[in-house]
Amino acid sequence: MAEDKVHNRIAVLRADRKVSRRELAEVLGVHYQTIGYLERGEYAPSLALALRIAAFFEVPVEKLFSLEEFPPLI
Template sequence: MTDQVHNRIAMLRAERGTSRRELADALGVHYQTIGYLERGEYSPSLHLALRIAGYFDVPVEVVFSTEPFPRLGSGRAG
């Protein structure tokens, strides 16, 4: 079992055209923290995870998961 937290921060940033620095400034963290989070080198506190989800205006489970996210386009269209 792994304790890694998977996330979609990079994807959400790309969709919105937000840089790591812009996101970090909005959250009050160092921009390198965003890189560590995106690469899975650091797991956020619950407070930070909720703030990131709030920034993107999505539920926290859209951003973070204990299981790897399926690759986009790999599932069947509904």
């Protein structure tokens, strides 16, 4: 069975909060390139990392990550 791609809204929330990849990575304790990999869907986060990212943005994890593409915000 093929691995499911994990879609996310990290870039959208990051831009909304004016947080750089480096700043987010520092808060989360990961390398800044990890944030780029996550945003591009090249890397699926662990459950712990997904929960830490959701907590940082103060949103439920299911509002940030999905196995299905998110509809456009506009």
